[in-house]
Amino acid sequence: MQNKLYEIIKKYDTIVVARHIGVDPDALCSQLAVRDSIKLTFPKKKVYAVGSGSSKFNLIGSLDKEPDSYEGALLIVCDTPDKKRVDISSFDGFSYKIKIDHHPFVEKFCDYEIIDIKKSSACEIILEMFEKSKFKMNKDIFEYLFMGLVSDSNRFLFDTCTYKTFALISRYLKKYKATLEDMYARLYLRPLSEVRLEGYIQNNMVVTKNKLGYVKITDDLLKKYDCDSASPGNMINNFNYIDGIIVWVTITEDVKNEIVRLSIRSRGPAINEIAMIHGGGGHKMASGVRVKNFDIAMDVVKDLDKLLEEYNRKVNL
Numbered sequence: 001m002q003n004k005l006y007e008i009i010k011k012y013d014t015i016v017v018a019r020h021i022g023v024d025p026d027a028l029c030s031q032l033a034v035r036d037s038i039k040l041t042f043p044k045k046k047v048y049a050v051g052s053g054s055s056k057f058n059l060i061g062s063l064d065k066e067p068d069s070y071e072g073a074l075l076i077v078c079d080t081p082d083k084k085r086v087d088i089s090s091f092d093g094f095s096y097k098i099k100i101d102h103h104p105f106v107e108k109f110c111d112y113e114i115i116d117i118k119k120s121s122a123c124e125i126i127l128e129m130f131e132k133s134k135f136k137m138n139k140d141i142f143e144y145l146f147m148g149l150v151s152d153s154n155r156f157l158f159d160t161c162t163y164k165t166f167a168l169i170s171r172y173l174k175k176y177k178a179t180l181e182d183m184y185a186r187l188y189l190r191p192l193s194e195v196r197l198e199g200y201i202q203n204n205m206v207v208t209k210n211k212l213g214y215v216k217i218t219d220d221l222l223k224k225y226d227c228d229s230a231s232p233g234n235m236i237n238n239f240n241y242i243d244g245i246i247v248w249v250t251i252t253e254d255v256k257n258e259i260v261r262l263s264i265r266s267r268g269p270a271i272n273e274i275a276m277i278h279g280g281g282g283h284k285m286a287s288g289v290r291v292k293n294f295d296i297a298m299d300v301v302k303d304l305d306k307l308l309e310e311y312n313r314k315v316n317l
């Protein structure tokens with residue numbers, strides 16, 4: 001797998017590395033690690049990490065401007081299961097496309113697809129491949145991959161982290177003497193405005209008798225708290241392990257894109273099928289949906305509540 005990847009990459013002079021819309025640390029870090037390792041391994045190649053960033057992740061690393069043309073270039077898409085969620089202006093011109101992903105399979109849209117849904121993160125897949133291959137690494141590249149892995153596994157809370165994950169990381173922590181505190185600060189330092197918004201969510205989350213928690217965040221509220229529409233989705237993992245809440249949802253108005261965004265998490269039933277029915281997707285326990293307005297968002301919430309009702313019935317049998 002890693003050798004095939006190496007041989008393909010070797011053939012192209014221009015390489016574009018993309019990932020999903022609504023950037024998160026695993027998406028960003030996987031693309032930056034792939035970009036920098038290719039640059040390090042093949043210094044003459046032109047490699048671009050593209051997509052819209054977020055000021056929230058300024059401490060992690062920076063992206064590139066898209067090249068003028070993709071003619072004849074190689075595209076590598078990280079952390080994205082479907083074509084419509086790739087954060088890129090166009091697919092035209094690419095000679096070959098590669099996908100590296102850990103989401104449940106949605107569709108094949110690349111010539112060569114490396115998918116392992118058992119892995120915690122796209123970053124873990126890449127770190128494992130780099131270790132076994134001729135791709136060069138350095139401390140910075142390892143730090144990207146570590147941060148992406150930590151973020152997507154919610155600091156090793158999920159079952160996708162195994163002894164293999166820890167062993168893999170351990171070998172590199174030793175090799176590069178990376179400092180955990182520095183990496184966590186780059187990942188988790190956040191503005192006070194977001195903490196205050198989180199306080200609002202804590203106080204205003206509605207909880208149904210089926211143990212579904214949800215909260216609506218309007219654009220007015222985002223303005224009041226000086227936050228952007230990506231903020232609630234970014235803090236959603238902080239609501240895990242609350243007694244009395246099994247599935248929880250933030251419903252956020254995004255005026256710029258004229259949508260309402262649902263971020264959904266579960267520590268009980270798989271929620272990705274309901275997300276998919278409503279045009280979204282993601283992981284079994286961490287999904288998202290974009291809809292037109294709050295009314296449609298509440299249809300998703302109702303379906304999730306029904307799912308929980310059934311789940312609770314089975315659990316209590």
Ligand SMILES: [Mn+2]
Pocket residue numbers: 026027079102121122152
């Ligand atoms: Mn991911």
